[in-house]
Amino acid sequence: MTHYPKITAETLFDAVVVANGAFPKHETLLRILHHAPHVIACDGTAETLLNAGFTAQQMTVIGDGDSLAPRLKRQLHFISISEQDDNDLTKATRYVCTQYKQTRQQLTANRRLRIAYLGATGKREDHTLGNIALMVHYYNHFNVQPFMLTDEGIFIAARGDCSFDVTPGQQISIFNFGCQQLECQGLRWPIYPFETLWQGTLNEAVHSVVQIKADNSYLIYITWAFY
Template sequence: MKKVLILCNGSPPSRELFRESFAQADYFIAADGGGNIARQFSTQPDVVIGDLDSYKPVSNEPFKVVSRPNQEYNDLEKALTYADKEGGTHIHVLGATGYRLDQTLKNLSVLKQFNSNFQSLVMKDNYGDTQLITPTYETELAIGTTVSLFPLSGTVTGITTHGLKYPLENESLTNGIRDGSSNEVIKPTVEITYQSGDLLLFVCR
């Protein structure tokens, strides 16, 4: 098991969230301008990777800087590809949301693209954690925690939940028609199953 932290150039995480994620990581990748944010936190990544249009280098940096100028892929894709080659199994991504909505939506698409490459892939920000969950999913959460379920693309069918205030029983969620935002945990164990589709789980911090 190898835990990899990726720091992107979106809305910066709080210092507390960054320190918590950094302490758990075996390897730290800064995606382009994420290297600037790492410097603000007085922390050095193991590697900076991207098209390097945002990263501002300084002299005598003791870490690797990898230029990947191909514009067909964004910096998060390049960082996740690198994490995969480094043997990463559990990936935490910071700074992938906020600021430009188009870039946040792109990063959610990247989440789907790479989700099967790792044992877990979670986007974290100051408000909560977002991940694509498997068709049979179980987690322990504090009672009162706010959670939301969203169909990432099209429709997610056959959703059944246990441990939430507003349960679903073999129901569907569809973009533009129905989603599962702002539910509430009422039991310590939350169970979610579904039949088909791509289901995003957001857990509020």
């Protein structure tokens, strides 16, 4: 069973990818960002990071450059990827995987690359929905462990039997991505192989550990409240 401890300001990630959505305000997210070993900015997000006090040397910028001023392309470590089959979030994720290629060869199923995604929600609702769905895609096809962190909560892509450290009273939602078996311990209401996304929303932790038993992929959302 894969165990997920609580995400805190001291949680270590291999990289932090910052998308061009709503820039985080939550103190925990900002501390994670400022202590990240590698910060990858999606295109125009670079200007937001510069305005937030980051320097050009503290980030790598990935994208097609359509939302980045020419002067910034010259000033920053900008890697132009013009193809349009993938969005900038996916281009940034591929870049991280490439940079960690040697490390990834040594990783097991229990030690995937841990990537935190910030600024991936807000502004455009269609971008938000697409980015959330990409977390499961990255888990299944990129061999990474993605964590989408927002000012309200955390999306964690997972598969199979997993346990999550929580605080009783935290609000939790579970989204099924192909499970025929989906059961839990530690939630107020039982879960099952939901056929639509809304069916697994608005549950609540009643114990300090939530255990999920599943035979495929799912996305769990845990609010910051009560942390």
